[in-house]
Amino acid sequence: xxxxxxxxxxxxxxxxxxxxxxxxxxxxxxxxxxxxxxxxxxxxxxxxxxxxxxxxxxxxxxxxxxxxxxxxxxxxxxxxxxxxxxxxxxxxxxxxxxxxxxxxxxxxxxxxxxxxxxxxxxxxxxxxxxxxxxxxxxxxxxxxxxxxxxxxxxxxxxxxxxxxxxxxxxxxxxxxxxxxxxxxxxxxxxxxxxxxxxxxxxxxxxxxxxxxxxxxxxxxxxxxxxxxxxxxxxxxxxxxxxxxxxxxxxxxxxxxxxxxxxxxxxxxxxxxxxxxxxxxxxxxxxxxxxxxxxxxxxxxxxxxxxxxxxxxxxxxxxxxxxxxxxxxxxxxxxxxxxxxxxxxxxxxxxxxxxxxxxxxxxxxxxxxxxxxxxxxxxxxxxxxxxxxxxxxxxxxxxxxxxxxxxxxxxxxxxxxxxxxxxxxxxxxxx
Numbered sequence: 019x020x021x022x023x024x025x026x027x028x029x030x031x032x033x034x035x036x037x038x039x040x041x042x043x044x045x046x047x048x049x050x051x052x053x054x055x056x057x058x059x060x061x062x063x064x065x066x067x068x069x070x071x072x073x074x075x076x077x078x079x080x081x082x083x084x085x086x087x088x089x090x091x092x093x094x095x096x097x098x099x100x101x102x103x104x105x106x107x108x109x110x111x112x113x114x115x116x117x118x119x120x121x122x123x124x125x126x127x128x129x130x131x132x133x134x135x136x137x138x139x140x141x142x143x144x145x146x147x148x149x150x151x152x153x154x155x156x157x158x159x160x161x162x163x164x165x166x167x168x169x170x171x172x173x174x175x176x177x178x179x180x181x182x183x184x185x186x187x188x189x190x191x192x193x194x195x196x197x198x199x200x201x202x203x204x205x206x207x208x209x210x211x212x213x214x215x216x217x218x219x220x221x222x223x224x225x226x227x228x229x230x231x232x233x234x235x236x237x238x239x240x241x242x243x244x245x246x247x248x249x250x251x252x253x254x255x256x257x258x259x260x261x262x263x264x265x266x267x268x269x270x271x272x273x274x275x276x277x278x279x280x281x282x283x284x285x286x287x288x289x290x291x292x293x294x295x296x297x298x299x300x301x302x303x304x305x306x307x308x309x310x311x312x313x314x315x316x317x318x319x320x321x322x323x324x325x326x327x328x329x330x331x332x333x334x335x336x337x338x339x340x341x342x343x344x345x346x347x348x349x350x351x352x353x354x355x356x357x358x359x360x361x362x363x364x365x366x367x368x369x370x371x372x373x374x375x376x377x378x379x380x381x382x383x384x385x386x387x388x389x390x391x392x393x394x395x396x397x398x399x400x401x402x403x404x405x406x407x408x409x410x411x412x413x414x415x416x417x418x419x420x421x422x423x424x425x426x427x428x429x430x431x432x433x434x435x436x437x438x439x440x441x442x443x444x445x446x447x448x
Contacts, residue, residue, distance in 0.1 A: 044081040046109030048073050048093055057095055057113060065090040065102065141167065143220040145246070152260060152354070154377050154388055155179050156214045156243070164222050175420045176354075176379040177210045177388030184224050184239025196222075196239040197232055201410070204235065205243070211414035213375045213392040215258065215358045218246045245412075247396045248362055248369030258358040263351040266382060270344055276315045276440045277331050283439075284324050296321055307441070315339050315441045341444045343435040352380040368399035383421055383431065390416040 048057045056077025063070035064084055073079045094100040098113040141164040148159045157180040161169040168183040184196050198205040221242040283306060287295035299306045300320050307313045316323050316335045323335055360373035375392040393413040400406040421431060
């Protein structure tokens, strides 16, 4: 009996030593990269488990019972980037600052400010967000990306600007457009002349203090546009080529063909003139088909074309022409081309940036088009600690072929084409 008890005790000890051999103890210290000081209260967690602790007053920690199968230690602290490090018996973990969001630099009316210290109302749109959109006008980048700012697409004219309202409609007679400031200077030129690919970021200043340096000119808000400059590092050469097509967002209305139009007009004339409908359509005051039935698209005269008993066009009638005015003024699969070439680089003593851009965008409406040629060069140098100099120049040439109106007035080509009957030829015919 005593021998069996000793054998059982030996088995338990062997099993216990096996369990203890499967765990380990980890010690280490967590310090800040910025000043090299210890980080107190950082969370230290074995990834994939609930086993964890926090650092002490000296940034030190100790974890016991860590499974040998565990491979990664996760350390986190507010304001610092979360670090994941391979597990070792003795560890030294250096944590980096996570100030990218809190200390984001914003362009404001009086220079620059960190987002963490800025107390006004502002919104920043970065170049990463702008380049996701295939736009020809920079104002279209604000649409949907700037909360508290009303941006409407305006007309469908290629290269047209969006209507921007930062503080709503503040005046009935005066303008409501914001003040544009490009690289610190008020800009009164055409916004469509600025290439979106040359923009580093856009800051929209919305509160009253934003117009401190611009007076009444900033009453409708200020849009600060910062263009790209050279960056220190190896020279980068980039080529961007974008080709796309656009079409109507909504399908066009269904319109009547020539046969349906003639039958519909006969029905309308018959309801008003009765048996005199044919005579009124051809020789009456209205003369729907013009003198000598000039606009009759069929090979039969109207008197023989329409069966007055049914009000329908005879079956053997043949069309001399079939015109669709809406189809004629609409461009199918309007083409858009954009090409941008840029060179960027420099050293600690100086940086440079050079870019060339070309945009050719056709509109949905025939004959509408927007073309833009842009060139930009920026050079910054600091040969001495006390001397810094810079040079920046921009060239833009654009041509815009547009419709005379974008309203619903009778001069609007879409309005006129939709109302034009298919019997009226687009081109003069003998």
